[in-house]
Amino acid sequence: MIRPSFVGAIDQGTTSSRFLVFNQKGDMVATHQLEFQQHYPHSGWHEQDPEELVRSVEICVNGCVEEFENQGHTREQIVAVGITNQRETTVVWDKTTGKALHNAIVWTDARSQELVRKLKHRIGSGELNSRCGLPLSTYPSASKLLWLLENAPAVKEAYERGTLAFGTVDSWLVYKLNGGPARNIHVTDPSNASRTMFMNIETLEYDDDLLDWFRIDRNKVTLPKIVRSSDPQAYGSLTTTHLKGVRITGCLGDQSAALVGQKGFSAGLAKNTYGTGCFLLYNVGSKPVISKHGLLTTVAFDFGEGKRMYALEGSIATAGSSVMFLVNNFGFIDSPSKLSVLAEEVEDSGGCTFVTAFSGLFAPYWIDDARGTIFGITAYTKRGHIARATLEATCFQTQAILKAMEKDSGKPLTELRVDGGMCASDLIMQTQSDFIGFPVNRPGMRETTALGAAMAAGLAVGVWKSFEDLKDVNNEGRTIFRPQISEKEARKKFARWEKAVDMSRGWLNEVEVQ
Structure with missing residues (x-):
């Protein structure tokens, strides 16, 4: 046998x-x-x-x-x-x-x-x-x-x-x-x-x-x-x-591996990995597209002649690490897995916006001198509001990157494939779909980064012969999240986020005193 x-x-x-x-x-x-x-x-x-x-x-x-x-x-x-x-x-x-x-x-x-x-x-x-x-x-x-x-x-x-x-x-x-x-x-x-x-x-x-x-x-x-x-x-x-x-x-x-693990082999497919940072890759095909809207151009993968693909990428420096910040620095929760539970204690962020720019803002803003800032705190603010504002920060930055990708590619995205630790939260994924206005597709087996590396290795030795052999891999147990708020409400929330980003600029600059 x-x-x-x-x-x-x-x-x-x-x-x-x-x-x-x-x-x-x-x-x-x-x-x-x-x-x-x-x-x-x-x-x-x-x-x-x-x-x-x-x-x-x-x-x-x-x-x-x-x-x-x-x-x-x-x-x-x-x-x-x-x-x-x-x-x-x-x-x-x-x-x-x-x-x-x-x-x-x-x-x-x-x-x-x-x-x-x-x-x-x-x-x-x-x-x-x-x-x-x-x-x-x-x-x-x-x-x-x-x-x-x-x-x-x-x-x-x-x-x-x-x-x-x-x-x-x-x-x-x-x-x-x-x-x-x-x-x-x-x-x-x-x-x-x-x-x-x-x-x-x-x-x-x-x-x-x-x-x-x-x-x-x-x-x-x-x-x-x-x-x-x-x-x-x-x-x-x-x-x-x-x-x-x-x-x-x-x-x-790692981010290319996640795109491969999500079977993003052809142009027009996009994935977002919610890890320590957050990384969104959009396959643009066999020719590089140089961004005019603050994105990076990167090699998606090179599997040989006719199987080399490029991607536009948006990188967020702080995603899962912002959850760890609430655990380690503020003591709001005793483990990252409990963030959603805390956030669900309130209906919304209570007017708070948290720009989690602990080491500046990456795509599409590229503001090196921004630092983490929380706006809208009042006597009403509770831990749950800060928790929800923290997870919303990642979703807002993803939304900003997707908008830039649509401008660079000239094509609207219709689905976002997701993986990484934070995507285990139904609340975060629903919030993401609400903000971007189209479905979020979460696989049942979420170790897509490692799976992508395994696919690359397996293709080289004949475990899989071609991309076609991989089409049925990891299809079971997927969850689709669809928008539950209006487009107008989503635009209003995003406008407030953009205002907060603008106000977070320049925190490293010295203040001149006369």
């Missing part, structure tokens, strides 16, 4: 690492998760220990495989592994020793704000977006690397010696899981490389003009080779854990 094949997925996120195993129907059959420490050395700074990221992944692989075997399966049935990861987070290491030279600078980190402000005055800054798809901000990896070169002596010394290696989390994991300098497999995929500002969005290769503009010397720093998102050989194989010898055959940045 031929035993069924399974595919594993490493999901290395902002706050935890996970390993999941999927069958050919796309069902999750085993999982193991581990949170790791976050470091905040200064206000606006966010770091992680790169070695801890690797250890957490290895622990999760072993834990998941043991659970998988306890179900009666064998580890030999896991035929390939895919990787999906937090993007933009920047890792630097010495390629001769394989040792990290600094803590990873996380995508949410805003320490390079002053550096970015200076870069915006450099000749040619206005042309970057059309070449790489991203505007200058603290968000992409480029400004993080420049900050390290200016402020971290060990990084600068390695750069001058020519031993500096740079990568996003995917390339760091692939490098370490393959044994580090012994094999020296230093690769990335286009969905991750497109978040650095170093890759040409059309050629999917590093752009010498971009590197020159950032004053990056290719002879002094090794950049990961850009390979397809689904490849049977390029990513090597695991040298440790219970899956030693199993090939890594897929790699996608």
Whole structure:
């Protein structure tokens, strides 16, 4: 009897690492998760220990495989592994020793704000977006690397010696899981490389003009080779854990992986992932569309000739993390899962609007100097009002991004596919549908980010032969939320949100005193 094949997925996120195993129907059959420490050395700074990221992944692989075997399966049935990861987070290491030279600078980190402000005055800054798809901000990896070169002596010394290696989390994991300098497999995929500002969005290769503009010397720093998102050989194989010898055959940045997991293979499909941050991707087809309304242009995935797709993306810095803020900082609730219960104690936000700009506002506003501000507090305000205003903030920002996407694409969206931790709340999903005015489609199995990585890996080794083979994956148990308020009421709510956003500007600016 031929035993069924399974595919594993490493999901290395902002706050935890996970390993999941999927069958050919796309069902999750085993999982193991581990949170790791976050470091905040200064206000606006966010770091992680790169070695801890690797250890957490290895622990999760072993834990998941043991659970998988306890179900009666064998580890030999896991035929390939895919990787999906937090993007933009920047890792630097010495390629001769394989040792990290600094803590990873996380995508949410805003320490390079002053550096970015200076870069915006450099000749040619206005042309970057059309070449790489991203505007200058603290968000992409480029400004993080420049900050390290200016402020971290060990990084600068390695750069001058020519031993500096740079990568996003995917390339760091692939490098370490393959044994580090012994094999020296230093690769990335286009969905991750497109978040650095170093890759040409059309050629999917590093752009010498971009590197020159950032004053990056290719002879002094090794950049990961850009390979397809689904490849049977390029990513090597695991040298440790219970899956030693199993090939890594897929790699996608987390938001691209979620789009793949939601089967957004063709133009016109959109998904929103409600995680630590919130990320909305809209498949625009095989040619990039450069946004004129504050969105990013990114590579959705590259599965080979005729299967390369681009997306418009809107990123919200603070989504699930705003819920954690209410738990950890205000003590409103003792676990994130109870936010909806608290919010449902009141009928509305009681006139409160919470602009959750803890590290500035991302798309489509790009206001670096905004900070978290709550407007409309009165003696009437209760905890439930603040809770509801917190969840509404994510829904309003999603609405703003969708409006920008419609302007850039010239086509109105008719459905939003959703995943991520916050989408488990019926209240949040209903609020989202009310605000945007069209249906929200939530799958029964919501681990779509990991599923997308598994799909990329499985396609490379023949577990699935084509997109057509994936059409029936994860179709059961879907919930459709439809608008329950009028279009006029939705517009009124959004206008109040826009007013609050405008009032949140400039909180980092010094006040002049005579």
